[in-house]
Amino acid sequence: MPDRTEVRLAEYGSVLLGAAQLTPRDVERLRSLQTRGCLGLDQARSGWRLKADATVGILVLDRIRLVIEPKFAIPGEHLMRWLAYGLGAPTPLPATARRWATGPDGYADLVAGALLEQCEQLVREGLRRDYVRRQSLEPVLRGRLDVASQVSRRYGQLDQLHVRTFDRMADIWDNRVLGTALRVARTLATHPDLVRDLHAIADAFPQAPTPDAALRALDRTRYTRLNARYRAAHTWARLLLRGGGVTGLLTDDGMTADGLLLAMPALWEAVVRRLAAEAATPQGGRNVPSSGATGITVRGDLGSNSTFRPDVLLSLPGRDPSTPTLLPVDAKYKRYDRYGVGAGDVHQLLTYSAGYTPSTDPRAVIVHPCPEGHSHRVLEVTGPQGSLGSIHILGVHTLAAPQQAAVWIRSVLPWADW
Structure with missing residues (x-):
């Protein structure tokens, strides 16, 4: 290189x-x-x-x-924890329990190390094998004789036979995508020990013809009891193989590049969706779709209709158990612990509160990252006719464990007085 x-x-x-x-x-x-x-x-x-x-x-x-x-000054270990949380993947081993290390900016090393950890575990357990169709030249008959090849290539000689067999092999797509991702990871990793370990483990995995072929195979993968243990490794492989084509956490619509780029707003939205779900579930709440019958639609303008969709729409139990209350929650990847909420975001959240919450007490929630600790403040928006609504601004401590953040959000969600 x-x-x-x-x-x-x-x-x-x-x-x-x-x-x-x-x-x-x-x-x-x-x-x-x-x-x-x-x-x-x-x-x-x-x-x-x-x-x-x-x-x-x-x-x-x-x-x-x-x-x-x-x-945001988020150390690599903490960013990796939130990334694993947003993707629903297991958190990699802590620094004290692994052989590889990273610098302050080593996010590519962190993802490569997570892939390495999962691949090493798969090798220890034994790689999955499946029946693969093969065509080979053998001294004895195995499987089925390929008559056409035997006649056209051996001209009737029987000292070697063209045969078709089905053998259990590790050269299947579940393993090929990991072999390809490991080789991509070697080009991005900077720590010498990590590069050496990636080289060593890559030899145990077959390789796909191209990274694009591996990505297409990942898109087709369906997990069953036979390959469920591959899910975590495939998650990290997908991030590495997407490379410079990251527009969302798990989407790709263009050429790839040698790199690892994380779309931070998309990552934060994925984190907030899971935080909100885990915060609401113990109290009987749940996430509901913000489209279709529960969507906010603008009609009558030039062009097609437009919609307003909060990142999360929670259905929370109200005073009447048969009539749940909707609460819109929006993820904002902004430093609202240091700066005031922009007018555009205020207008957006007021639209959400008017469309989803009771007219007697319209409200909405913004969740933003906060490296210095949890925070909570309430914006009261009023006009000549009285209150237009309230916006709860929740800052989530990015150095805390995600599970702790979910507990904190549950304690401050504005459902206690509904």
Whole structure:
């Protein structure tokens, strides 16, 4: 691998790159990411102006290694914990129990290490094997004789036989996608011990023809009791194989790149969905769809109808057990522990509260990350005719365990007085 210059910038930051630092292939890949809102790229007088968005991580280009750091000072271990929580995957081993280590910016190393841990466990338990159809040349008859090949290639000779067999082998797609992801991880990892261990374990897994083929196989995978133990490893493999094509946590609609980019707003939305569900369930609440009969629709404008959909819509038990109350919850990846809530978000949440909650007490909830501790404040919006609604602003401590955060949210959700 050629030596690459490391370029670092903060989330939403920008950097000026020289014209010689980006190859035409790099520009094409960055333009592809730009069309999906991951970053911005503009031509400047002396080169290129690269502007980061809310997507963070590492992107390995031909001449530079781009590191986009998150604006929140979340150590890698804690970010990994929230990532595992949002994806519903098991949390990797703590640093004291593993052989690999990471630096403050080693998010790619963290995901590669999580994949390594799961693959090592699969090897210890024994890789799954299944019947695979093979065509081979054998000295004795095994399986079925391939008459057409025998006649056209051996011209009637019987010293070697073209046969078709079904053998139990590890060369199946469940293992191929992991072999491909391990090889991708080796190009992203920076810690020498981690790179060595990835090299060692990769030899135990077959490889798919291309990363795209592995991704298509992952999209087709259905889990049963036979391959359920592969689910966690496939989760981390999917993140690595998506590479620079991350527009949501588990979506991909374009070319991939050598990198690991995390769309932080999408990650936070996934976290809040699970936090809200775990907070509401013990009290008899549940998540309900915010579309269809429970959607807010704007009609009569030019063009097609538009909709308002909160990230989470909770159905909570009210005073009358037969009439549950709806509570809209929106995930905001913003520092609302330091700055006031923007007017656009106030308007959005007031629309949610007017559409879903009782007219006598309209309310909605914003959940945002807060590195310095849990926080809770209430915005009261009033007009000449009285109250328009209240907005509860919940800051979740990102250094706390997700399960602890769910308990805290349960204690401050505004259902106690409904």
